[in-house]
Amino acid sequence: DTKIRIGIVGYGNLGKGVESAIAQNDDLELAGVFSRREPGDLKVNSNAPVLRLNEIEKHVDDIDVLILCGGSKNDLPEQGPALSKLFNTVDSFDTHAKIPEYFEAMDASARPNGKTAIISVGWDPGLFSINRLYGESILPEGATYTFWGKGLSQGHSDAVRRIEGVKGAVQYTIPVESAVDKVRNGSQPELTTREKHTRECFVVLEEGADEAEVERAIVTMPDYFADYDTTVNFITEQQLKEEHSAMPHGGFVIRSGKTGEANNQVMEFSLILDSNPEFTSSVLVAYARAAYRLNKSGEAGAKTVFDIAPGLLSPKSAAQLRKEIL
Numbered sequence: 001d002t003k004i005r006i007g008i009v010g011y012g013n014l015g016k017g018v019e020s021a022i023a024q025n026d027d028l029e030l031a032g033v034f035s036r037r038e039p040g041d042l043k044v045n046s047n048a049p050v051l052r053l054n055e056i057e058k059h060v061d062d063i064d065v066l067i068l069c070g071g072s073k074n075d076l077p078e079q080g081p082a083l084s085k086l087f088n089t090v091d092s093f094d095t096h097a098k099i100p101e102y103f104e105a106m107d108a109s110a111r112p113n114g115k116t117a118i119i120s121v122g123w124d125p126g127l128f129s130i131n132r133l134y135g136e137s138i139l140p141e142g143a144t145y146t147f148w149g150k151g152l153s154q155g156h157s158d159a160v161r162r163i164e165g166v167k168g169a170v171q172y173t174i175p176v177e178s179a180v181d182k183v184r185n186g187s188q189p190e191l192t193t194r195e196k197h198t199r200e201c202f203v204v205l206e207e208g209a210d211e212a213e214v215e216r217a218i219v220t221m222p223d224y225f226a227d228y229d230t231t232v233n234f235i236t237e238q239q240l241k242e243e244h245s246a247m248p249h250g251g252f253v254i255r256s257g258k259t260g261e262a263n264n265q266v267m268e269f270s271l272i273l274d275s276n277p278e279f280t281s282s283v284l285v286a287y288a289r290a291a292y293r294l295n296k297s298g299e300a301g302a303k304t305v306f307d308i309a310p311g312l313l314s315p316k317s318a319a320q321l322r323k324e325i326l
């Protein structure tokens with residue numbers, strides 16, 4: 001039977017990850033890679049066509065779902081609403097404070113055009129969000145904590161790279177050990193954002209850029225760094241390439257609560273990621289399958305992971321799932 005035809009928008013870490021994730025799923029095929037750069041400038045790993053993003057309208061009949069792999073800071077707020085008018089889309093929008101407004105914008109674009117747009121897919125937001133929801137729904141009397149890293153946050157790294165004068169950058173998220181210990185010993189501490197994680201950036205400056213100015217732009221950046229203790233290190237392009245090319249990450253969501261007589265009921269979901277982008281891309285690809293099925297069943301408009309029945313993620317039929325893993 002026919003494969004689900006996927007388009008990639010934006011060929012960065014996520015774009016490359018989606019390309020490899022599609023190759024692991026027999027019911028999906030890569031119909032094209034769309035970029036704002038010149039196709040000739042991109043070295044794409046598969047033999048899929050590389051096309052100009054500004055010509056994507058020509059391909060509305062060749063693509064079932066677009067996976068939007070742009071950055072959340074600047075790309076998705078503009079690309080998401082523009083593309084979800086024409087295509088079913090899945091994206092990893094992760095500026096948490098802005099998710100409600102992004103949802104409204106995506107719904108206003110997708111719904112009137114009969115398109116389905118699943119937003120904020122990945123692990124946080126995404127799988128961690130689902131586990132936070134399970135935790136507070138199942139253990140109403142309790143406390144939820146989320147810890148990330150130590151690892152490379154792609155959203156924060158992208159946000160730093162967008163600053164005027166920055167040539168390259170990575171950002172590591174570091175959990176505060178004493179905070180993790182308090183949570184693990186079940187004392188359900190009150191912790192501010194600043195008490196849970198610190199952030200460390202490694203930045204390569206453009207010629208002539210001012211260190212103090214770039215550092216200030218980073219540490220005061222709303223939604224990304226302003227609520228954290230952040231350190232900024234300036235390094236060479238060589239060092240960035242040699243010492244900061246790996247993108248490991250991970251973390252866990254923990255809900256500790258009480259039920260009737262029992263005082264210490266704990267739910268935990270954790271990730272240990274060799275490659276943050278490749279894992280995130282694998283989540284995006286499973287939700288692209290769901291977007292396709294939802295659209296086929298007439299479910300248009302914006303959705304979050306909270307709205308997606310888990311069975312829709314699997315290539316197996318509902319009957320097979322009942323038989324094999326229920």
Ligand SMILES: NC(=O)C1=CN([C@@H]2O[C@H](COP(=O)(O)OP(=O)(O)OC[C@H]3O[C@@H](n4cnc5c(N)ncnc54)[C@H](OP(=O)(O)O)[C@@H]3O)[C@@H](O)[C@H]2O)C=CC1
Pocket residue numbers: 009010011012013014015034035036037053069070071072073075092093094095120121122123124125126154155156158159161276277280
């Ligand atoms: N929800 C979640 O759990 C997660 C969400 N994310 C989100 O994914 C977003 C994308 O992350 P990531 O893929 O690492 O971002 P990248 O910086 O790798 O890519 C972002 C965009 O920049 C452009 N680009 C990439 N490489 C180059 C280059 N060498 N020269 C010029 N332009 C380039 C591409 O667009 P084009 O091809 O059009 O030029 C690409 O779509 C993050 O901002 C984050 O918000 C990431 C991980 C987890």
Ligand SMILES: N[C@@H](C[C@H]1CC(C(=O)O)=NO1)C(=O)O
Pocket residue numbers: 094122123124125148149151152153154155156172173249276
């Ligand atoms: N969206 C994050 C995924 C996780 C990692 C993270 C962080 O380190 O702050 N928050 O959420 C990413 O872009 O990597």
